[in-house]
Amino acid sequence: MTAISLSAIEKNFGATRVLDGIDLDVSDGEFLTLVGPSGCGKSTLLRILAGLEAPSSGRVSIGGREVTEVRPADRNLAMVFQSYALYPHLTVAQNMMTPLKLRDLTFAQRLPFLGPLAAREAHGSILEQVRDTARILKIDHLLDRKPGQLSGGQRQRAALGRAMVRKPAAFLMDEPLSNLDAALRIHMRSELAELHRSLKTTFVYVTHDQAEALTMSDRMAVMMDGRILQLGAPDEIYSNPQDIRVAEFIGAPKINLLPGSLDKAGHARCGDMELARVAEDGIVGCVTIGLRPEHLAVCDKGAPGSLTGRVVHKENLGADIYLHVSVLEGAHRLVVRVSPVEGSAISLGQTCHFRRLHGQAMVFGKDGKRLGLAQPSTEVAEVA
Numbered sequence: 001m002t003a004i005s006l007s008a009i010e011k012n013f014g015a016t017r018v019l020d021g022i023d024l025d026v027s028d029g030e031f032l033t034l035v036g037p038s039g040c041g042k043s044t045l046l047r048i049l050a051g052l053e054a055p056s057s058g059r060v061s062i063g064g065r066e067v068t069e070v071r072p073a074d075r076n077l078a079m080v081f082q083s084y085a086l087y088p089h090l091t092v093a094q095n096m097m098t099p100l101k102l103r104d105l106t107f108a109q110r111l112p113f114l115g116p117l118a119a120r121e122a123h124g125s126i127l128e129q130v131r132d133t134a135r136i137l138k139i140d141h142l143l144d145r146k147p148g149q150l151s152g153g154q155r156q157r158a159a160l161g162r163a164m165v166r167k168p169a170a171f172l173m174d175e176p177l178s179n180l181d182a183a184l185r186i187h188m189r190s191e192l193a194e195l196h197r198s199l200k201t202t203f204v205y206v207t208h209d210q211a212e213a214l215t216m217s218d219r220m221a222v223m224m225d226g227r228i229l230q231l232g233a234p235d236e237i238y239s240n241p242q243d244i245r246v247a248e249f250i251g252a253p254k255i256n257l258l259p260g261s262l263d264k265a266g267h268a269r270c271g272d273m274e275l276a277r278v279a280e281d282g283i284v285g286c287v288t289i290g291l292r293p294e295h296l297a298v299c300d301k302g303a304p305g306s307l308t309g310r311v312v313h314k315e316n317l318g319a320d321i322y323l324h325v326s327v328l329e330g331a332h333r334l335v336v337r338v339s340p341v342e343g344s345a346i347s348l349g350q351t352c353h354f355r356r357l358h359g360q361a362m363v364f365g366k367d368g369k370r371l372g373l374a375q376p377s378t379e380v381a382e383v384a
C-alpha cells in the first residue's frame with residue numbers, strides 16, 4: 001500500500017520555481033530519504049507534505065486520502081526538525097506529554113492543577129504512554145530533566161519521543177541530526193534505522209548528507225534544482241547513477257570524472273585506458289568517464305590500458321589510504337583507494353600506474369546522462 005503520494009507538485013515563490021513537477025510514492029513502512037544539495041527544495045517538499053506550505057499545483061495524498069487542502073494537524077504526521085523545538089521550561093516528560101494532552105484532553109482537563117485531579121485516569125494513561133516511548137528511546141531516566149540539562153543526542157531523542165507518542169502515520173524529519181557532532185551523528189544514524197525497523201512506520205527523511213541517505217534509507221530520491229533526478233535503493237544509486245550530477249553528489253570521496261572520447265565503433269577511452277564499448281549507436285566525440293576511487297588499482301608499468309600519474313597527496317584514513325594522483329599531463333586529479341600496505345610502499349611525488357578494476361567504468365554523454373555499455377563483463381576482462 002502506498003502511504004504517501006505526491007503527484008505533479010510544483011511550487012513557486014514569486015517568480016522563482018522551487019519545485020518543478022515532483023512525483024513520488026512512498027510505501028507504507030518505508031524509510032525514504034530526500035537528499036540533495038542546499039537549496040534544491042527538500043525542505044519545501046517536506047513542508048508541503050506536512051501541510052505547512054501549500055503547493056502552487058499538484059496533489060498530496062496520505063493513505064489513499066487526498067489531503068492537499070487538509071490542515072497539518074489533521075494529517076496525522078509527526079515532524080522532527082533540526083532544531084529540536086522542545087519547550088525549555090518543561091521537563092522531558094512534560095514535553096512528551098504535550099501532543100497527547102492537546103489531542104486527548106479538553107481545555108479544562110489541561111489546566112495545570114485542576115486538570116490532573118479532574119481527569120486522573122486520562123493523565124495516568126498519557127504518562128504511561130510517555131514512559132513506554134521513553135523506554136524505547138532509552139531516555140526513561142531523563143524524564144524529569146529540562147532540555148537544558150541534556151546532551152545534544154538526548155535532546156534529539158526527547159524530540160523524537162515527543163513525535164512518537166502520538167503514533168503518527170508517518171514521521172517527517174528535516175535534517176534531525178545536523179546539530180550533533182560527527183561521532184554522535186554516526187551513532188544516531190544506526191539508532192534511527194533501528195528505531196524505524198522496530199516501529200515499522202513510514203519515515204520521510206530530509207538531508208543534504210549523502211552518507212546519511214546511503215546508510216539509513218530503503219530508497220533515496222536524489223533532488224537537484226527542484227526535481228528528482230533519480231529514485232532508488234542506495235546500492236542502485238551508488239553503483240548505477242543515471243546522471244552525472246547524481247554520480248558526483250553520491251559517494252565520498254567523490255567519483256573521478258575524466259574527459260574521454262568515443263570512436264565510431266563506440267569504444268570509450270580516456271588517455272591510454274580503453275574502457276568499454278557503448279551500446280548506443282551514432283554517438284561519437286567527447287564523453288565523461290566516471291571511475292570511483294575503489295574501482296582503480298595500482299598496476300605495473302606498461303600494463304595494457306593503464307593510466308600513469310604522479311602521486312601528489314596521500315590521505316591516510318587508517319583502514320584505507322586515498323592517493324591523489326595528477327594524470328593526463330597534470331590536467332586532472334584522480335583519487336585512488338589503496339590498502340595501507342600498498343599505500344605505505346608509495347611515496348609522494350612517485351609516478352604510478354593504475355588500471356581499472358573489472359567492469360567498473362561509467363560513461364556519460366554530453367548532456368550528463370549515463371550511456372549504456374555493450375557486453376560489459378567480457379570486454380572489460382580483456383582490458384583489465
Ligand SMILES: Nc1ncnc2c1ncn2[C@@H]1O[C@H](COP(=O)(O)OP(=O)(O)OP(=O)(O)O)[C@@H](O)[C@H]1O
Binds near residue numbers: 040041043208
Ligand atoms: N518562504 C520562501 N520564500 C522565498 N523563497 C523560499 C522560501 N522558502 C524557501 N525558499 C527558496 O526555495 C529554495 C529551496 O529551499 P529549501 O528550504 O526547500 O531548500 P533545501 O533543499 O531544504 O536546502 P537546505 O539543504 O539548505 O536546507 C531556496 O532557494 C530557498 O531560498
Ligand SMILES: [Mg+2]
Binds near residue numbers: 042044174
Ligand atoms: Mg532544508
